[in-house]
Amino acid sequence: MSAFVALPSASSAGPVERVHSLRGASEAPPAPAATSASTCATVAGVAALGAVAAAGQRRKHRAALAKGSSTTQMPKPRSLANAKVIVCAGATLPEGRKLRVAVIGGGPAGASAADALAQEGIETYLIERKLDNCKPCGGAIPLCMIDEFGLPKDIVDRQVKKMTMISPTNKEVQIGQTLKDDEFIGMVRREVLDDFLRQRAKKNGATLINGLFMGMTIPQQKNEPYVLTFNEFADEASNARKGEKKTLEVDVVIGADGANSRVAKDIEAGDYEYAIAFQERMRIPENKMEYYQDRAEMYVGDDVSPDFYAWVFPKCDHVAVGTGTVIDKKGIQRYQQGIRDRAAVRIDGGEIIRVEAHPIPEHPRPWRVKDRAILVGDAAGYVTKCSGEGIYFAAKSGRMCAETIVKSSKNGVRMIDEADLMEHIREWDSKYGPTYLVLDLLQKVFYTSDAARESFVELCEEEYVQKVTFDSYLYKTVQGNDPMGDLKLGWKTLSSLYKYNNQKTPDPMRTLV
Structure with missing residues (x-):
């Protein structure tokens, strides 16, 4: 699956010793590297908690770097498997032979x-x-990937400029107002x-x-x-x-x-723990396909996934309708029926042309x-x-x-040798470690109950959330730093969570307008 989400950007910092464990691993989540801007809000709209969490991680990381610590080395019990060795440089290959x-x-x-x-x-x-x-995959790619990986423009089926977030009570929030004319989320077929x-x-x-x-x-x-x-x-x-x-x-x-x-x-x-993604490719009537010309939808609620979201993403001549879950893999068919029911008005009359399912990893x-x-x-x-x-x-x-x-x-x-490959692990963890840490936190906060999901969707209405989210997703780097915006959004987040968690059970009548 692939959806858009704001991502913190980190840069490698400082030289580190080429001293590695015999297995070359990180058993715990890597310490994040320093960033030059505040972290992010997800597409559903949380910047505050992410910013606070990432800021704390950055402070810890800077302190670690000041002491000369490596971002990829974690404390482990003393054992032969975890013994430290200094690996010597590899030998030159025979003349005429390449690696x-x-x-x-x-x-x-x-x-x-x-x-x-x-x-x-x-x-x-x-x-x-x-x-x-x-592969059963939403197929969303960021704008920067097209140029960075030299992808031809015609490989993109749809240029999504609008994202509709739909809450458990079917409240709809339209996202995309902050996009420039030439900006979009690319939808591709794997x-x-x-x-x-x-x-x-x-x-x-x-x-x-x-x-x-x-x-x-x-x-x-x-x-x-x-x-x-x-x-x-x-x-x-x-x-x-x-x-x-x-x-x-x-x-x-x-x-x-x-x-x-x-x-x-x-x-x-x-x-590692994994999720099951289930997706149906569906050809819907032309008049209904018009709605999805430049639009994708994300649904949240216990009926479509207990710990994730469901989606309707447009492809060349059809839509991909799917969902995923980690905690209730055996219930995937029930959740797929849930997204069919929630999106029924817009996909009614559709013909299923392909069914796909696949495991998706949850952590390194x-x-x-x-x-x-x-x-x-x-x-x-x-x-x-x-x-x-x-x-x-x-x-x-x-x-x-x-x-x-x-x-x-x-x-x-x-x-x-292994030491050379560990350089890649170190670079990767330093650059993207904060992303995984922050998004893990956000999932724990906003995918736990329908009350939290209602708050999650409400935050999408904030222009600041939308701007930070799209800028960060499209270019894989945080654009700008607005402490006041973060502070206001933090208060909005806490207020929204309090409001929905103290409301009565939401109206079960979920009828799309």
């Missing part, structure tokens, strides 16, 4: 990583089992976006393999290769499940194979690096709480990881 990297998974994370590696001349293999991937990114990586030199990754043999000695086993399918178009068993030797493995990552299992990266895995294997995207757990946004962060993590490998290997002529 060999296998990327498992061809979604935004894997395809972006493969593309960045191949462009720098590194021997790159991209293994993807399902080349017509249609099968189109993913294919474009994969084909570009292939064009730039990556070897694209249509195959099912089965597992890998872990090196037992330094600089020994990983031996990957996979079933290669002869016909890319048909994706027939029977394939030819093959092996491949590589120096580095990037696991971009989603929430059910086989790479994560092989490197014992640990489990306990371990993301082991030796010369690393996880990115959903496999690493890079999906934001509260909004469920994952496309941009998947692509960004893949590219950032690849850039670290290129730099550390000196464009593929040097063998890298």
